[in-house]
Amino acid sequence: MIPVGCEPSAFDNGRLGRVARTSTLLTQGTAMTDDTAGTALQLRSLIRADGELELSLQRVPIPEPGPEEVVVRIEATPINPSDLGLLFGAADLSTMQLSGSATQPILTARIPDKLIKAMAGRVGQSLPVGNEGAGVVVKAGASAAAQALLGKTVALIGGAMYSQFRCIAANQCLLLPPDATPADGASCFVNPLTALGMVETMRREGHSALVNTAAASNLGQMLNRLCLKDGIALVNIVRKAEQETLLRQQGASLVCNVSSPNFLTELTDALIASGATIAFDAIGGGKLAGQILSCMEVAINRKATEYSRYGSATHKQVYLYGMLDSGPTELNRNFGMAWGMGGWLLFPFLQKIGSSAAQQLRERVAAELKTTFASHYTRTVSLAQALSPEAIAVYGVRATGAKVLINPSLA
């Protein structure tokens, strides 16, 4: 059961009216008649020592904001690829079993024995999930900054978003434009800031064009829009003909399909055309990252006039930002010595560039929320529905384009 003030059926007549009423209800402190009074649902992921993953909806107290904090009723929170690791751990989803009640389902699955060791750091901890989301500020602390947000629609990041209510520092909220819904702002951070972060990394490390893999993903399409808008050459790597078509329809000129028999030649040509010497790879496993480095080296050497046994002096970089293929990464190292590979994560990147630079990126996201940085969802589900095997079959397979939005305020 969810708190009265959050019943969506009662508040379907426009954003501001709904917000005001809810806010009032909650700030007055409603006297509930059952033992769920003052509590709300939060999705939790727990891995037991015996290797069982358990996803459940726990009742937790609705938080009280401190002076500088606000409480946001989360109405839209996406299931990003970056959420799946915390959500499912290393569980084998073919072993899923559903139990519990319709409103508080429990989903279990087995972690394969050989993968349990890698999960040791989280065994026994009931962990909240959900990197980002958006909603309406329904309680605010005493400070002016917090009070100013009361009733406003904001986007937020910081984990535990698969919750009906989330308490957060007021200065961490991104105020959305007046015409934006929580669904518009739900994916305000991870994908938009990742796309901007890739371009920013490219610039800061001295490259002028870039490569992205899994390029037909929501993130990939967004990066394509961003690069088109900013006039940056982008080499899009996809694995299916329909993804190639999709990106070309969206204006991409350099699209390479790994399924093509001439993939390496086509990639080399695209690297020559673009001059790209940095790549962002969402796949991680297999040979692709190394192939990108090799083709970059071939592309660079097309212009070389002198032999160097150490390869070109031009630094070639691949960052792995995902692991759609969790198998080993294999590098054939036929790309000289001027190369680098590493992990790329949004939060350490934002920390590195500092709060002022990060704030500029955030402001650009807000300004282009419905254009460059728009996200599209396959379906919207409640917290309980998010634990159904049927929904997991959509969002758990990491299929390009199938993105699910949770609305925790749905019954």
Next chain:
Amino acid sequence: MIPVGCEPSAFDNGRLGRVARTSTLLTQGTAMTDDTAGTALQLRSLIRADGELELSLQRVPIPEPGPEEVVVRIEATPINPSDLGLLFGAADLSTMQLSGSATQPILTARIPDKLIKAMAGRVGQSLPVGNEGAGVVVKAGASAAAQALLGKTVALIGGAMYSQFRCIAANQCLLLPPDATPADGASCFVNPLTALGMVETMRREGHSALVNTAAASNLGQMLNRLCLKDGIALVNIVRKAEQETLLRQQGASLVCNVSSPNFLTELTDALIASGATIAFDAIGGGKLAGQILSCMEVAINRKATEYSRYGSATHKQVYLYGMLDSGPTELNRNFGMAWGMGGWLLFPFLQKIGSSAAQQLRERVAAELKTTFASHYTRTVSLAQALSPEAIAVYGVRATGAKVLINPSLA
């Protein structure tokens, strides 16, 4: 045949006397009686389009120095692992064939078909070889800097050292201490600056201890001496029990043997003891580089109090500086997202730190030439002997500890 002035038999009575006489002879321009007058031998490596590698000794004119240049009679030049790539390309050394004369032998070998493509950049070019060496300045340009070196023993770097004479800018010579022979100074640059460069890279990238593989090599032993002297914790990775013994006898306390059944546990313990989060790997291929990252992550997480699905926030770095194993590098990526891997080369590193910092490193090498940075050789050979299958069986197999010195002034 080698020029008269360079016959070593005529000048075996002490450095300075020998130098003065040779210098005089050469600067006067000796009138030779055969068609080799004014020429000297230079080792060349040529890969033909049909996949044949040819090593030969070519007669080239003895260079005339420009005003700021000197000509050095090379008397000691090492065959470093870093020379083997240019020397042999991708040739299969089991196909070696010797022809030519005793003084100008020609050695041929086949490049396997599948590796010819990688050699395309150098096909048809007769390339001089030899990164570094030392010898006596026998001709000097008009400038004061050049004249000051006349008769002096200097060390130099810059390629083409497998030559009887090498012309070079005076300001690129490292003047050796008066009591140092060319053999003492032959390996002044590559190994000493690489060892110093690794420690400098460690410091500049924010690490406090380091790992080295192939740690019983000449370079590895030097790095061990350097770290002992500077009080830096070094994890030495070797592959044989006798190498472990050798390093321990030289004072190393952290030595891990990949052949041990408990290698990964022992490496993890050494990483905990040292706190090393950066490694330099000479192997390149196989799983070792990835295993080092994995063990670093385990070592770091021993102290972790909170689970992070992205792994520890501590950056872990492996630089590949050699390729003793030219097979693919395999990374299992069970070490979180805060990691990097890349190529590490001495010259780009020196360029990056700038000439003033590089000069400081060079001065330290000169000061500790016979202690920290002393090199040891298995044997000394002439240029012609360097092309014998028997010598190649020693230096071509990249066996730890078997280092060969060429003295091009030997008949």
